[in-house]
Amino acid sequence: MTKESRQWTLKSRPTGLVGPEHFELGTTQVPEPGEGEILVKSLYFSFDPTQRGWLNEGPGYMDPIQIGAPMIGSGLGQVLASGDPEFAPGDILNGTLPWQDYAVVKNEGMLPFTKVSTDFPLTWNFSVFGITTLTAYFGLREVGEIKEGDVVLISGAAGATGSAAAQLAKIHGASKVIGVAGGPEKCKWIVEEGACDAAIDYKNDDLAAKVAELAPDGVDLFYDNTGGPILDAVLLNLAEGARVVVCGGIASGYSGWEMPEGPKNYLFLILKSAKMEGFLLFTYAPKFGEAMADIGKWVQEGKLTVAETISEGLENAPATMQGLFTGKNKGKTILKVADPD
Amino acid sequence: MTKESRQWTLKSRPTGLVGPEHFELGTTQVPEPGEGEILVKSLYFSFDPTQRGWLNEGPGYMDPIQIGAPMIGSGLGQVLASGDPEFAPGDILNGTLPWQDYAVVKNEGMLPFTKVSTDFPLTWNFSVFGITTLTAYFGLREVGEIKEGDVVLISGAAGATGSAAAQLAKIHGASKVIGVAGGPEKCKWIVEEGACDAAIDYKNDDLAAKVAELAPDGVDLFYDNTGGPILDAVLLNLAEGARVVVCGGIASGYSGWEMPEGPKNYLFLILKSAKMEGFLLFTYAPKFGEAMADIGKWVQEGKLTVAETISEGLENAPATMQGLFTGKNKGKTILKVADPD
Numbered sequence: 262m263t264k265e266s267r268q269w270t271l272k273s274r275p276t277g278l279v280g281p282e283h284f285e286l287g288t289t290q291v292p293e294p295g296e297g298e299i300l301v302k303s304l305y306f307s308f309d310p311t312q313r314g315w316l317n318e319g320p321g322y323m324d325p326i327q328i329g330a331p332m333i334g335s336g337l338g339q340v341l342a343s344g345d346p347e348f349a350p351g352d353i354l355n356g357t358l359p360w361q362d363y364a365v366v367k368n369e370g371m372l373p374f375t376k377v378s379t380d381f382p383l384t385w386n387f388s389v390f391g392i393t394t395l396t397a398y399f400g401l402r403e404v405g406e407i408k409e410g411d412v413v414l415i416s417g418a419a420g421a422t423g424s425a426a427a428q429l430a431k432i433h434g435a436s437k438v439i440g441v442a443g444g445p446e447k448c449k450w451i452v453e454e455g456a457c458d459a460a461i462d463y464k465n466d467d468l469a470a471k472v473a474e475l476a477p478d479g480v481d482l483f484y485d486n487t488g489g490p491i492l493d494a495v496l497l498n499l500a501e502g503a504r505v506v507v508c509g510g511i512a513s514g515y516s517g518w519e520m521p522e523g524p525k526n527y528l529f530l531i532l533k534s535a536k537m538e539g540f541l542l543f544t545y546a547p548k549f550g551e552a553m554a555d556i557g558k559w560v561q562e563g564k565l566t567v568a569e570t571i572s573e574g575l576e577n578a579p580a581t582m583q584g585l586f587t588g589k590n591k592g593k594t595i596l597k598v599a600d601p602d
Numbered sequence: 603m604t605k606e607s608r609q610w611t612l613k614s615r616p617t618g619l620v621g622p623e624h625f626e627l628g629t630t631q632v633p634e635p636g637e638g639e640i641l642v643k644s645l646y647f648s649f650d651p652t653q654r655g656w657l658n659e660g661p662g663y664m665d666p667i668q669i670g671a672p673m674i675g676s677g678l679g680q681v682l683a684s685g686d687p688e689f690a691p692g693d694i695l696n697g698t699l700p701w702q703d704y705a706v707v708k709n710e711g712m713l714p715f716t717k718v719s720t721d722f723p724l725t726w727n728f729s730v731f732g733i734t735t736l737t738a739y740f741g742l743r744e745v746g747e748i749k750e751g752d753v754v755l756i757s758g759a760a761g762a763t764g765s766a767a768a769q770l771a772k773i774h775g776a777s778k779v780i781g782v783a784g785g786p787e788k789c790k791w792i793v794e795e796g797a798c799d800a801a802i803d804y805k806n807d808d809l810a811a812k813v814a815e816l817a818p819d820g821v822d823l824f825y826d827n828t829g830g831p832i833l834d835a836v837l838l839n840l841a842e843g844a845r846v847v848v849c850g851g852i853a854s855g856y857s858g859w860e861m862p863e864g865p866k867n868y869l870f871l872i873l874k875s876a877k878m879e880g881f882l883l884f885t886y887a888p889k890f891g892e893a894m895a896d897i898g899k900w901v902q903e904g905k906l907t908v909a910e911t912i913s914e915g916l917e918n919a920p921a922t923m924q925g926l927f928t929g930k931n932k933g934k935t936i937l938k939v940a941d942p943d
Contacts, residue, residue: 322873488869507871523864528829530848530880532663537878539871 263290264300269332269360269578274316278586281579283316284332291363294344298365299374301338303358303575304601307387308334308582308594310486310509322541323371331359332578335392337383338364339601353377353601355386360578362598371543383601388567388593389560390553392542393421396508397429397484398552399545404538405482405506409434412476414495416441417486418451418460421567421593422508426484427456428565435482439475441491443588450591454568461491468494476500479533484508488524496526503535568592604631605641610673610701610919615657619927622920624657625673632704635685639706640715642679644699644916645942648728649675649923649935650762651827651850663882664712672700673919676733678724679705680942694718694942696727701919703939712884724942729762729908729934730901731894733883737849738767738825739893740886742774745879746823746847750775753817755836757782758827759792759801762908762934763849767825768797769906776823780816782832784929791932795909802832809835817841820874825849829865837867844876909933 268289275283294300312334314321326332336358340348345368348354356374358364368374377386388394400422401407413430417423418440430438440457442448448460461471472480472494479500485492486509495505530537545552559565570590572581574597581596609630616624635641653675655662667673677699681689686709689695697715699705709715718727729735741763742748754771758764759781771779781798783789789801802812813821813835820841826833827850836846871878886893900906911931913922915938922937 493864507868509872523834523866523868525864527848527864527868527878528880530878531850531882532880534881534885535879537868537871538876539869539873540875541872544875 263292264363265289266291266361266363267575269575271316271326271328271330271332273328274318275313278583279313279316279579280583284579286576289331289361291361291365294342294365296344298344298367299340299348299354300342300363300365301354301358302341302363302602303336303338303361303598304353305337305384305387305598306334306358306360306578306581306596307336307391308585308596309393310585312582313586322543331361331364333357333359334578335387337377337386338366348374348376353379353383360575362575384569384571384593384595387595388421388569389425389565390556391421391567391593393593394425394429394556394565394567395545395549395552396542397422397426398556399542399548400484400506400508400540401426401429401433401482403545404540405484405504407433407435407482410436411481412437412439412478412500413482413484414439414441414472414476414480415457415484415486416463416488416491417509418442418455418457419447419591420486423484423486424451424455424592425565425567426486427451428559430482430484431456432559432564437476439472439480441487447588447591463487463489463491469497472498479503482506492524493526496524496529499529499533499535501533501535503533505535505537507537507539569595571595571597573597604633605704606630607632607702607704608916610916612657612667612669612671612673614669615659616654619924620654620657620920621924625920627917630672630702632702632706635683635706637685639685639708640681640689640695641683641704641706642677642695642699643682643704643943644677644679644702644939645694646678646725646728646939647675647699647701647919647922647937648677648732649926649937650734651926653923654927663884672702674698674700675919676728678718678727679707689715689717694720694724701916703916725910725912725934725936728936729910730766730906731897732762732908732934734762734934735766735770735897735906735908736886736890736893737883738763738770739897740883740889741825741847741849741881742767742770742823744886745881746825746845748774748776748823751777752822753778753780753819753841754823754825755780755782755813755817755821756798756825756827757804757829757832758850759783759796759798760788760932761827764825764827765792765796765933766906766908767827768792769900771823771825772797773900773905778817780813780821782828788929788932804828804830804832810838813839820844823847833865834867837865837870840870840874840876842874842876844874846876846878848878848880910936912936912938914938 272285340352413435419442440451451457613626681693754776760783781792792798
């Protein structure tokens with residue numbers, strides 16, 4: 262017996278800002294799960310800037326989503342029926358799911374499915390215990406080589422990765438954490454509610470002057486989630502031996518992987534013996550357990566929390582994704598599809 | 603008693619390509635050396651891309667040369683009279699000297715004066731035993747973390763630093779060395795006379811396609827002396843864990859420190875967990891002795907040599923400097939001013 266489900270497929274490849282016009286909402290018949298398959302009911306979807314990259318023809322760290330194929334994302338799904346002995350009806354799993362109300366899936370993706378705990382709110386799997394926190398953790402420690410006393414600057418500081426990075430920087434002994442966000446309200450928020458000591462408003466401030474004012478001895482560690490003009494401003498204000506962690510390019514979300522402009526001040530890396538380094542979270546998979554133990558401890562101690570912006574309804578998935586790139590949300594962007602049975 | 607000498611001073615700051623129009627040739631009266639001072643007769647001057655940076659208003663790793671002040675460079679000078687007990691008449695010293703026939707100087711610059719050996723040709727102090735070879739040595743080893751089997755790509759491969767880097771890459775076990783140079787003649791030269799296994803002609807080749815063809819599994823180590831379009835082409839073709847050594851930006855010599863465009867493909871650093879890192883040679887000063895011992899051994903073994911392009915006459919100093927940026931020279935660019943007495 263099949264089950265009817267709504268389904269979002271990719272209609273066309275965005276060349277700039279992604280939006281609802283690039284997706285199509287249809288229906289699909291979801292079959293009974295076969296051997297090794299699991300029938301899930303979607304509960305929540307996570308939205309992450311990296312999903313924008315999946316819509317480009319390539320190259321990327323995974324195959325691009327094909328036109329006409331279902332859009333996918335990190336999701337929490339309740340198991341309704343299972344041909345996989347590791348998951349039983351009633352379990353809630355965290356894994357890559359298609360943007361559907363119901364789906365038959367197999368545990369064979371880049372990140373294995375995990376059974377989630379019910380000891381804390383389900384959405385915490387995406388926010389404070391999500392891959393954005395892990396990304397900030399490894400980006401600061403392994404790539405940024407954070408040291409006690411560092412002056413740390415973080416772009417996209419009101420986002421999920423950025424707000425976690427600000428708190429983690431403090432936990433690791435940063436002497437000052439400067440956050441970059443868009444508009445006075447978000448700038449106020451990252452200082453008053455977040456872990457930032459000072460804020461830079463990328464929509465209104467003179468970036469190079471403001472960085473120089475707030476970090477007169479230079480920036481030791483720049484955790485860059487956005488790229489764009491702030492990257493050039495920081496390159497002018499690096500401390501000796503500075504580390505620029507290239508975590509993302511939200512500023513490039515408008516035009517795919519083609520940056521409108523590269524960091525023209527990159528030669529200042531020479532003057533300051535500084536580095537810019539990128540990374541993929543999956544590289545650190547062997548250390549995820551250790552990281553989650555640290556993160557769990559800091560959450561229990563009240564040192565680490567991540568705000569959530571939750572919208573509702575599968576029909577709003579593309580608009581929610583767009584919100585990631587238009588600076589609408591604070592903290593982790595989540596879509597609720599249904600309550601568990 | 604003073605001594606009359608020709609002297610090149612800085613007339614105006616170039617905003618693009620440096621040339622004779624930015625300097626003025628006059629005469630100056632050189633006094634007898636006082637205590638701690640040395641009267642030298644200039645024999646040879648070295649020309650290095652880094653000198654272009656000294657002409658900009660700043661910021662740089664040293665104070666900019668002022669308008670009206672003498673232009674300086676690495677020089678070999680014969681001591682004619684000395685108030686410094688470490689140097690005696692007849693000695694030949696290697697140090698920062700003004701572009702003059704004669705000058706009174708003090709041993710107080712960033713790099714201390716050294717007495718040079720007469721066991722090998724004087725110009726070797728600038729070519730195979732010069733700071734360009736040291737730069738390639740530390741850039742490859744300390745910043746580029748060169749490993750046996752690496753596919754190494756080198757821009758400015760017909761230059762002094764680049765041609766030394768190609769040979770040093772081979773010495774350190776690179777599986778393939780690809781050089782970038784301008785025009786078919788230089789490209790032939792870096793393969794037939796230099797240590798490159800293959801060449802890319804930045805004036806005529808489709809850069810991204812050629813890098814992909816020559817390094818089908820990606821570039822492990824890019825030693826970048828030039829910046830510009832080749833940097834973007836390599837960023838599209840990085841191997842996992844690649845290292846981009848930012849050694850210089852000759853391509854930016856036309857416009858001072860302002861790059862015409864930054865590397866717009868820098869986000870590929872994320873996909874390949876790669877880094878771009880700059881450095882200043884002076885950082886490694888404590889290891890210079892060790893490095894020179896290695897270099898001396900490789901020179902004796904015939905594994906390392908650096909070509910020289912020598913012009914003559916102090917009056918040609920600015921034109922010789924310009925040649926660094928217009929791709930006229932092979933190997934080390936040197937100007938001969940006079941023979942030793």
